[in-house]
Amino acid sequence: MKSLSPKIICRLEALLKSQQSAMLEAARAELLRSDQQSYVAYAGEVPDVGDQATAALLIDFDNEIARRHGVAMRNVDVALARIKTPDFGVCSDCGDDIDVKRLMVFPTATRCVTCEAMREKTYAHRAIPTL
Numbered sequence: 001m002k003s004l005s006p007k008i009i010c011r012l013e014a015l016l017k018s019q020q021s022a023m024l025e026a027a028r029a030e031l032l033r034s035d036q037q038s039y040v041a042y043a044g045e046v047p048d049v050g051d052q053a054t055a056a057l058l059i060d061f062d063n064e065i066a067r068r069h070g071v072a073m074r075n076v077d078v079a080l081a082r083i084k085t086p087d088f089g090v091c092s093d094c095g096d097d098i099d100v101k102r103l104m105v106f107p108t109a110t111r112c113v114t115c116e117a118m119r120e121k122t123y124a125h126r127a128i129p130t131l
């Protein structure tokens, strides 16, 4: 990436670090919450099929939240590791520079707008949330 000034890199790094601590905080809160409400215990105590299904659903929901937290945090870690390398801000698909304005909104972006749009079109049926 040629067009990123040290000032921009500094701002992006600060942005990523604040995202990182916010996500860690959210994950910690999520963990505390699931410690306090054990859905498994709840389902065991109430031998109702509907309640058990609800509990199972909530556990799935929690796993999904945990998975998303994990993916998002990994993306931030990767971006922070790359930020000081020439690879940062370069589209992983076409090798062009990613627009700085895009990076300011999505510092974890690894593709330019064009490639990202192409990818979303291609994988639209999988409904992958993209940053």
Ligand SMILES: [Zn+2]
Binding pocket: 091, 092, 093, 094, 095, 096, 111, 112, 113, 114, 115, 116
């Ligand atoms: Zn591209």
